[in-house]
Amino acid sequence: MVGVAQCLDVARGGAASICWYELWKEAVMGVLSTRLTEKFAVPYPFVCAGMGFAGGTSELAVAVTGAGGIGAVGAALMPAGRLREIIHEIRAGVGEAPFHINLITYFDNTEHLQVCVEERVPAVSFHWGHPPARQIEQLRTAGVSVWEQVGSAEAAERAVEDGVEVVVAQGWEAGGHNYGGLPTMVGVPAVVDAVGGRALVLAAGGITDGRQVAAALCLGADGVWVGTRLVASTEAHVHPEHHCRLVACRGEDTVRTAVFGPEWPDFNPMRVQRDRVVSEWHDRLNEVPTDRAALEQVGTTVFQGEPTVLRKFNVLPPVPGTEGDWEEMPWLMGQGVGLVRDVKPAGDIVREMVGEAERTLARFRDGGTSGTLKG
Incomplete structure (x- = not known):
């Protein structure tokens, strides 16, 4: 199979679309092919959560996209000029492969939106409130895919009615700003039932290893939205003390x-x-x-x-x-x-999680019944 790193090397030489397509074409024949991988032509249904500060540089986005997922930049309150610089840095690293810019609806995003439109970013995700319809229209008119993180099936309905194409169903377990009213195991299928026929659905909250990736796909999600596990990566823009606490902390x-x-x-x-x-x-x-x-x-x-x-x-x-x-x-x-046991490069995290998910799903497909992975 063509390696992602090889594809990116070729991309910098000008043949990005052909090589990335070959990688994607091989990957979609596998266990983890979903509507998300097909729509965005990525190998894996794995999306980096939008995280201000931890994901406020280009490094994490490049690492996740480079490993076959969809990276993210948490724009938060950064100056619009800095956001433009980061977008350029990402494209220098991964060519035309997809990523998303995460905006917090609670704040004034006028300048950030203009940058996203001018730069024709692949996707913009909104968190903490439903964006005005005019902003959704502004982005979609520019060819930018619009995503929204929601905490209920009702919020998902409203998002899709106004033109949101990808809904992130956030469960109670999620870290950071969280208004999920239900645990992921309950909230995701509720959102899938409500809007899955009209929009893609990503599962968010408590997803830190491949078994949970597999579970999310079985719940009907088109992909996973991963935050905490990627904060425990070498590319995350966090204090070393944060890494120490992530490894030592329990879910309780x-x-x-x-x-x-x-x-x-x-x-x-x-x-x-x-x-x-x-x-x-x-x-x-x-x-x-x-x-x-x-x-x-x-x-x-x-x-x-x-x-x-x-x-x-x-x-x-x-x-x-x-x-x-x-x-x-x-x-x-x-x-x-509680399932985070080490800090390592984000690319390794992506590959390990999707690999474990593939093995988990394949085991049941092949008639296995053991609750513990072997080999």
Whole structure:
């Protein structure tokens, strides 16, 4: 089989479409062929979650797309000019292979949308609220595929009615900002039943190994949306302490809380590790102060290129260069973290997860009944 790395080498030489197509053509004959792999001509139904900060550079997107999935950039609050630079960096790394730009609907995305339209990015995904119909139309008119992350079948219905083509069904288990009302095992088939005939559906929440990829596909999803496992990659833009906590943490050690960012009550809750500040305040959220100026300093970081003071209950996750009291920080992670046992390159993670998914599905296809993979 043609290797992805070989394809990318050829891509830089100008024959990207032929080589990438050959890789895709071989892959779609396998177990993991779905409507997602067919629509976007990718080998695997594996999508990197849109993650601000952790996915706020080109490295993670290039690694995931380069391994045969669909990479992502979490634009969050980055300057629009920086987003354009990152898009160029991704294309320098993977040619015309697909990726998506993730925007937070809660914020003003006018400039980011204009960049995405001008650059003709393959896809834009929205999170935390339904985007205005005019934005969906603006993107689709430019040939950009529009995705939306939802927490219910009802929200999925509204998204598809307004022209969203890919719905990300977020389960309760998901890390970071989370408004999933049901666990992934229940929410995904509900969304599939509601809109699966009109849109593609991705499963999100708690998907950290290949067995869960296989399960998501059996639930009717066209692919998986993976966050926490990719935060534990060498390309993720996170502080080394975050990596240490991901490997050490259990799923039971996370909680969905509104402790962080109380000045933005509509931009909560989010699933994080239960560190000291969460343990002390989660059960008395009505007492959390919202006047940032009056809060004590707990650290410093660099935000949008500027030194920034971090005050208690700050919503900014630690990145390289952040300093302070780690027990006062938001460590974003989903309940699947208990299955994260190491930090490794994102490409290896993609290949391992899809490989395990293929073996799991093939075992049942071939009549196997054992609950444990062998060999």
